[in-house]
Amino acid sequence: MTEIIKQDGKTIIKTDKRIDTMNAAQFEKDIEPALQDATLDIEMDCNELNYMASSGLRIIQKTMRTVMMKKGKFKLTNVSPEIYKVLAMTGFTKFMTVEQKA
Secondary structure (H helix, E strand, C coil), X not given: CXXXXXXXXXXXXXXXXXXXXXXXXXXXXXXXXXXXCCCCEEEEECCCCCEECHHHHHHXXXXXXXXXXXXXXXXXXXXXXXXXXXXXXXXHHHHCEEEECC
């Protein structure tokens, strides 16, 4: 289940374990309210995420674009080595902030 937390002027979106074809539409619907703020500072916490299909990549790219159009900030945090590898292979690490798990 996706969790959205407002903390210190920032919105933290905690992902579920998977973003795939089966749940991508629901994930996108779940995070939509977080993208309605006038100024956005979004952190997508991927600590639980262990699988992401291309549909998840599309949602992340769309979310980042929405935030950038509003002159906000967007980053992925607590990304596992496996998910980081997918993000790097698809070029996502070149145009967005991606922080791996410590």
